[in-house]
Structure formats: C-alpha cells, structure tokens
Amino acid sequence: MNRSVGGVLARPEGPAKVTGRALYVADLRVEGAWVAGTVRSNVARGRLLGFDFDPAFDWKRVVIAGPEAIPGANLVAMIVDDQPLLCADAIEHFGEPLLIVAAETPLTLRAALAAIRPRIEVRPAMLDMEASEQLFKRIAIDKGDVEAVFAAADGAAIRVLEGTYRTDTQEQMYIEPQGFVAWPPDANGTIAVTGSMQCPYYVQKSLMRAFGVEAHNARVVQAATGGGFGGKEDYPSVLACHAALMARVCGRPIRMLYDRHEDLAVTPKRHPSRVRHRTAVASDGRLLAMDIDVLLDGGAYTTLSPVVLSRACIHAAGAYRCENVRIRGRAVATNHVPFGAFRGFGAPQVCFAVERQMDRIAVALGLHPVELRLCNMLRRGDVTATGQVLEHSVGSVEVMDEILARTKIDRHPWRAQQTGNVRRGLGLAFFFHGAGFTGSGEALLKARVAVELDREGCVIVRSASTEFGQGTLTMFTAIVAQALGCDARDVIIADADTQGVPNSGPTVASRTCMIVGGSLQKACAELLVRVGPGPAPFRERARAFVQRGGDSQIEITYTSPPGLAWDDATYRGDAYPAYGWAADVAEVEVSLDSFEVRVKRFTSAVDVGKAIQPQMVEGQIEGGSLQAIGFAHLEAATMKHGQFQQNRMATCVIPTTLDTPTFDVALIEVPFEHGPFGAKGVGELPMDGGAPAIASAIEDALGIHMDHMPATPERLLEAWLAAHPKEEL
Amino acid sequence: MSVQEPVDLRCTINGVARELRAAPLRRLLDVLRDDLGLTGTKEGCGEGECGACTVLVNGEPVNSCLVPVCQVDACSVTTIEGSGFEGVQAAFLEHGGAQCGICTPGMIVMTRAWLEERSRLGAAVDLESARKALAGNLCRCTGYAKILTSALAAAAVKP
Ligand code: FES
Ligand code: FES
Numbered sequence: 001m002n003r004s005v006g007g008v009l010a011r012p013e014g015p016a017k018v019t020g021r022a023l024y025v026a027d028l029r030v031e032g033a034w035v036a037g038t039v040r041s042n043v044a045r046g047r048l049l050g051f052d053f054d055p056a057f058d059w060k061r062v063v064i065a066g067p068e069a070i071p072g073a074n075l076v077a078m079i080v081d082d083q084p085l086l087c088a089d090a091i092e093h094f095g096e097p098l099l100i101v102a103a104e105t106p107l108t109l110r111a112a113l114a115a116i117r118p119r120i121e122v123r124p125a126m127l128d129m130e131a132s133e134q135l136f137k138r139i140a141i142d143k144g145d146v147e148a149v150f151a152a153a154d155g156a157a158i159r160v161l162e163g164t165y166r167t168d169t170q171e172q173m174y175i176e177p178q179g180f181v182a183w184p185p186d187a188n189g190t191i192a193v194t195g196s197m198q199c200p201y202y203v204q205k206s207l208m209r210a211f212g213v214e215a216h217n218a219r220v221v222q223a224a225t226g227g228g229f230g231g232k233e234d235y236p237s238v239l240a241c242h243a244a245l246m247a248r249v250c251g252r253p254i255r256m257l258y259d260r261h262e263d264l265a266v267t268p269k270r271h272p273s274r275v276r277h278r279t280a281v282a283s284d285g286r287l288l289a290m291d292i293d294v295l296l297d298g299g300a301y302t303t304l305s306p307v308v309l310s311r312a313c314i315h316a317a318g319a320y321r322c323e324n325v326r327i328r329g330r331a332v333a334t335n336h337v338p339f340g341a342f343r344g345f346g347a348p349q350v351c352f353a354v355e356r357q358m359d360r361i362a363v364a365l366g367l368h369p370v371e372l373r374l375c376n377m378l379r380r381g382d383v384t385a386t387g388q389v390l391e392h393s394v395g396s397v398e399v400m401d402e403i404l405a406r407t408k409i410d411r412h413p414w415r416a417q418q419t420g421n422v423r424r425g426l427g428l429a430f431f432f433h434g435a436g437f438t439g440s441g442e443a444l445l446k447a448r449v450a451v452e453l454d455r456e457g458c459v460i461v462r463s464a465s466t467e468f469g470q471g472t473l474t475m476f477t478a479i480v481a482q483a484l485g486c487d488a489r490d491v492i493i494a495d496a497d498t499q500g501v502p503n504s505g506p507t508v509a510s511r512t513c514m515i516v517g518g519s520l521q522k523a524c525a526e527l528l529v530r531v532g533p534g535p536a537p538f539r540e541r542a543r544a545f546v547q548r549g550g551d552s553q554i555e556i557t558y559t560s561p562p563g564l565a566w567d568d569a570t571y572r573g574d575a576y577p578a579y580g581w582a583a584d585v586a587e588v589e590v591s592l593d594s595f596e597v598r599v600k601r602f603t604s605a606v607d608v609g610k611a612i613q614p615q616m617v618e619g620q621i622e623g624g625s626l627q628a629i630g631f632a633h634l635e636a637a638t639m640k641h642g643q644f645q646q647n648r649m650a651t652c653v654i655p656t657t658l659d660t661p662t663f664d665v666a667l668i669e670v671p672f673e674h675g676p677f678g679a680k681g682v683g684e685l686p687m688d689g690g691a692p693a694i695a696s697a698i699e700d701a702l703g704i705h706m707d708h709m710p711a712t713p714e715r716l717l718e719a720w721l722a723a724h725p726k727e728e729l
Numbered sequence: 730m731s732v733q734e735p736v737d738l739r740c741t742i743n744g745v746a747r748e749l750r751a752a753p754l755r756r757l758l759d760v761l762r763d764d765l766g767l768t769g770t771k772e773g774c775g776e777g778e779c780g781a782c783t784v785l786v787n788g789e790p791v792n793s794c795l796v797p798v799c800q801v802d803a804c805s806v807t808t809i810e811g812s813g814f815e816g817v818q819a820a821f822l823e824h825g826g827a828q829c830g831i832c833t834p835g836m837i838v839m840t841r842a843w844l845e846e847r848s849r850l851g852a853a854v855d856l857e858s859a860r861k862a863l864a865g866n867l868c869r870c871t872g873y874a875k876i877l878t879s880a881l882a883a884a885a886v887k888p
Contacts, residue, residue, distance in 0.1 A: 010822060011822070011827070013830070014822045014827060015822065016830075017827045017830030017833050018818040018821050018822055018827055018830075018833055018834075018837060019769065019809065019810070019814075019818060020767075020768070020769015020770070020808070020809035020810055020833075020834040021769065022830055023768070024771070024831065026762075026768075026771075026772065027762075027768035029766070172869075173869050174829070174831075174869055175771075175773040175779060175781055175829070175831045175832050175867060175868065175869055176771070176773065176829070176831040177773075224830065225829065226771070226829045226830065226831025226832075227828075227829040227831060227869050227870055228829075229869070259775060260773070260774045260775060260776070468829050469828035469829030469830070469870040470828070471828070615824075615825045615875075616825065618825070618874075618875075619825045619828060619870075619871055619872075619874075619875055621872075622871060622872030622873075622874040622875065623828065623869070623870045623871050623872040624872075625872055626872035626873070627869070627872075648774070648776060648778070649773070649774040649776060649778035649779055649867070650776065650778050654867060654869060655873075656864045656865075656867060656873075657859075657860045657861075657863045657864050657866075657873045657876075657877065658860060658861070658864045660860075660872060660873045660874070663872060663874045
C-alpha cells in the first residue's frame, strides 16, 4: 500500500542542502556581474533636495541610477500604488531608497556609497500609531448588539472587564539575508531575475509595472531560499526591481545582496499592535459581549497592511463563542519603515490580546483559565464573529482534550502563592487560525497548477509555490504519489520559474497545502482516469499512455468549496474554508534575581486536518513555536526616531538551543473534506499561541499580568515593582 | 607590506594541499566561497553571531567570517564539501534536521566537531552537551528539536 501521505518521504532537495550543494542566490556565479547597493535616506521624514558627491572619488568607476532611469512606473506594485521604487521627493521613512549604485567590486561600491550624501530637508515625523490619523484601512465586524448587553451590566450578574494589550514589532530573522541577481534585457527584451523569495509572481507583477513589459518579458526564477516566514513575501519585489533597473542601465548582470545590517534596517517586520478589549461576562463565565478595538502601525506605505488588518480583525475575538461582538480595526500610517508579513499575519497580536483578556476575566471571576475556555470555546455548529457556521473539521474539543491529558493544567492551581527565588508557572493558550486567503481572496486569485507526464511515465508538477524550508516539495510529492499510487521517486517538481509554471499564487497564508495541494490532488485524479487502471505499476501504465500519444497535460484552476459565501463590504460570512485549531501549554521558570524567563517545556496539540508528512508538520510546529517563544520574552525590538534599534544579530537576538524548551507536539487529525486527504494549513498556526501561553505562565509564576510583549526582564521587573511597591529586592 | 597586498599561503583544504594567493586580512569565508568556489559555507551575519560559516581549522570549529585568511597558513581547513560528514548528513536527512538548509552546513560541521571532541574526551554524547555545542549556531526554522535529534542520532552511527 502506498504510504506517501502520512509516512516519511525524503526531502527531494535534502541531499543538496546537507552537502552544501544547494545554490542560494549568494552562491550563484554570474559571469561579468557587477555588484549594486542603495543610497538611502537617513531620516524618517523629509524632502529630498539633491545629493553631494565627494569630488575626491573617481565617479567614472561606478554607475548610478535614480528614479528617472525607471522605464515604467516608479512604484512597487502591491495593493495600493503609493510606494515609489526610488524616492524622488517626499521621504516617508528611514532607509528609503534614493539611488542605486553599481561597481565592479564590493570594495569600490562601498567607497562610492560612502561618498554620496543625500541633502534632505528634515520634516517632523509621525512615529506614534495612536496619534496617527492617516488610515490605510478600516474594518468593522458586527454581530448582535453589544451596547444592549453593556447597558444591562450590573456588576454582579453581568460584569464588564477592560484591558489594553500591546505587542512590539518582531524581526523574521531568516538566516539568509535578502538578495537578487538580475540580467539586462535580452534580444527579445526579456528581463530575468533570480533570488531569495516566496512569491515569484508578485515579483513578476512588480517588474511588469516598473519596466512597462508584458508577463512573458519578465522572468522570475526562485533560487534556493534560506527562510522567509513572510519576510520574503513583499520585499523581494522592491529588491528585484532595483537590481533589474541597474542591470538595464549597466547592460550587465547585477548582484544585489543585502548584508545583515541592511536587511535588518529596511525590510518589513511584524506590525506593532495595540488591542483594547471590553468584555461583558456572566458570573458563570459565559462571554456575553466582546467589544474589541484593533490598531496596527502600518509604517510609511500601504504594502500588505490592509490584509494583515483583515486577518487580525477576523481572529480578534479568538476561538470563542459570543452572541454579541463588535470589532473595529484600523491600520494607520506612520513614518516607520513599512511593516509587513510575518508568520501569523496579524493573528499573533490579536491572539495575545484575547487570551490575556480571558485570563483577566478568569482572575476576576475566580475561575480557572481552563474552565473559562472550556465554557466558551467554539465547537462544531457554533457561529464565529463574522457569522460563519463552523460545520467542517472543527478540532477544538479534540485539541483541548489532548492538551489537558498531556499537561493536566486543569488540575494545576493557577496563581497559587509561591516562595523562593525561582518561581514556576504553567500557562495555556487556545486558538484557531484560518487556512488560506481571507474571504473572497482565493475566488479572485484563481490559483492554477498543472501536471503532465514525461516520456518515462514520471509525473511533472508545475506550480509557483515555493520551497523555503516548510517542505512544499515533499508535501506535493506525497500528495501526487498517494493520489496516483506511484513511487515518490517518479514525481518531479518543476522549478519555480514564471516561464515554466502557472501562477498557483503566493506561498503564504498556510494556503499551499490546502489550496494548491488540493488542486494537485484533483489534477492527479483526472490524470489517473486518463491513464486508466491496470495491474501494472502506475509508471508503466503512464509510459504506455504517453507512447500511444495520450494527452497528459492537465491544468486545474482552484474553485472554492461549494456553499462558501463572503461579503467584503460587511465582513460577514465564511472568512476561511477551514480553521486549524490548537492549544499550547508553556511551562516556565522565572528567576527573581534576573527576571529572566526560562521556558522549560512547551506542549502543543494541533488539529491540522491531516498531517501529509508528520515529521515536517512537527518541524513546522516546533519552529513556529520557538519563534513565538522568542516573540514572548526574548526578542526585544524597539524603534527610535523611526529607526529599528537592533541593527545586528548580536542585539537582534533570536532563541538559541539553550533557549529552547522540550517540545511535546500532538498532531490531531479532524479531516477537512475539501483539503487534500483531509489536510488544512499548518504554517502560521504555531505562531499564535506561544506569547499568550507564556504570558499566562508568567502570571501563574509571579502573579503579575503582563499585557505588553515581549516580556523582557526590564518589563517584568517594572511590573513586579509596581505590584510590590514596598518589597525590597 | 600592505594588508591589501596578496601573500602566498599554503594550506590543506578538504584534504588537498593548496597554494593560495590572497590579501592576508581577507576573510577565510570569502576566500573559500569566492576564490575556491566552496559555497557550501554560508554567511548569515558576517559578525560571528550565527555560525552559518562554521568550518574546521585543524579540526577545531571556527566562524570563518571572523578568521583572516593569513591565519590558516600551514593549517588544514575542512568545509562541508570535505569528507567525513556522511554520517551526520544522513542523520540530518533522516530526522528532519534541515528545513530551509541555510544553517545546515554550519550545523553539520559543528555537530561533527562536537562528536569528535566527545570521543577525544571519552565523554558521553547526551542532549545537554549537544545543546551547549550547538548554541552558537542559529536556526530560525526548526526550533532546534529535530537538529538535536539528528545530532544524537549521528552519535549512534558515528562513535
Ligand atoms: S556569518 Fe559567520 S557567524 Fe554568522
Ligand atoms: S533550517 Fe532554516 S535556518 Fe536552520
């Protein structure tokens, strides 16, 4: 029996990775290439007046390109056309690109960049999202009548609790910095780029606008990509256009590789957030009304902020049942470097807020946090804040049962008095995460995948879905091999090259398995019908089919499962085809000497529908959870004068092996009938629960309610001193 | 002698005696990658923080981004392209120790150095010592769990 799905397949690209043969963009040898770099603004806001070029430098040794060299539109094609590729006049953030400079060697380039000084008239910058009145997007979600419930609150039978929660930004810190190589237009006028990216077709769209060319004249090829986590979703469009512009001006290939400092300074990070909750609860713990206000700092340009806000708002009420919900969301402009996609995409911020609010309610009502969650969690048949009836693949009860069985946190006396210098705590987070694009996103995108047979009867899979660690290639291989009953070695996944693969959409939003993998399963079903049944192995039947002239080319365009309805104007309806469900329990120790938090053990129960490759799904959950643990207590990320302060790896810390707890991952499979073999998404889900679970564990340990992440030692000490004003330390 | 002036160096790289001509203060990382085409050694930070550039010099792990090439004169340098990594590589493949792969060559080199050190000392290969040995190698993808599993599994095949 074929055990490709649910078994363990070798990563197709694994041998190249472990031997160092895999070619990342910095590893490409490009004959005759020059290197290019960027002249940037050194203020958060101002007007560009011009440049001073140091006369001591020999300017004949370099080539310089400004906005006037851009043949098409000077903009980054994203959601709204508000971001220039190269700033010509109004400077809106620190590090805004002004000029591209190319030289034969890195040494010459560095000297040239140091010899150019932009002249800027400094203007006052808006750096406070709470004060900003410039909106990128506003969202309203309404269900029932919250005001009527709040009016009936009497402080006894119905109580009202309020809380304000904040999260700082977070750096993706993929270990490979961003980079691109671009070639000048060939004889047909085709521009080609290759680089580190998640979304080749996003890059192509940007090239088409900037160069005024058609799709077939803008070729984008993904190089091996050393991590993304959302950070290589939108920014590669900027970098690719810069490199391609310089290649065109120079008439030679251009390598543009950011070093870590530049990557940290100018690429997008997680949106800082401020979320306010006002909740009416019955004395038995039932949620009666939730009034939630979500504010995200979008930074200087729109980029992806509207969609991040959308996901944030839809997840803001958490995985809980409530008849009356009002959610108001705003993403505002500031003069920060634009914030962008990072695993979770708005959900980690609001999940932190709602889970902290649940703990606040539990304390106020004298309930155990587990009890409060069990009382309110969404179950099959319940209705979400957007009015979606949860009918399919709802694993809430299953993940809660599993997490309680594994951790016994329900029997742990939460916030019990402790003594001693090391305090211990357990904390729970319960959450869900919509898989795939929000609302009508997939219907509008119409993602395509294609399969065909080669002469040998091997299956070639064509999609633009990229591998950057998550296991896309292995997961596709498993789905195809299982669907066709063929050997995994007979599956060939074509390179993510816009000239060779159809647009299966961006590799984001936990959509690759459920959406693209689902289409792939359909394509294989069709291929199996064409090839026909028989006693011989699939490959032999397939070879015979091709040799007798059979047409094996199949392309599938994604269509949403029947019965899904979404209204973008009212934000009502089926926000996602399915949700992943999860519960995390963190076990921490906090030292009263240093206020350092040590996460000892981290247990996750996660309903993924079906684990196509269990080992890789576990790897996603462990990796995502550790990013969430970093977000919770380690990764201090601060902005000053519009500049990201952690400008090197030594200060922009991420967890090491020594910060890593013992992970215990339980995979729960409540199949989703419209996903491939029942699978939903998994990539983003594990980013949501870590911060609130750790905050809750810290509260258990110290009795203090942290409402601002990360809970760094400084913040913990401050909160401790506020709670113990007379205590000597 | 200017620091920019190339000098002649002799060293053994992946078991082969080589004569190199390079400016003495160039980073070993750049000489390996740019001059010798050994691009399996990666650069994540250029400042000694991430360990992606780990190579062995006379059997000791170093961050090649911090080593001026003149320091490896008369030394033996082993990179991921060299031999002796097979057992560790197989363990990383089998146990899911590599995701995006950018930290992987450095991890594998460091894992081998750890195994060799433990066997030199006659010390046990256990989880805690693996954790300590790999603490200077950053990985953002895996959460380290499967890397540590891979390292311990490599110990089982390569005493
Ligand atoms: S590149 Fe050498 S330690 Fe990061
Ligand atoms: S596998 Fe991606 S950084 Fe380690």
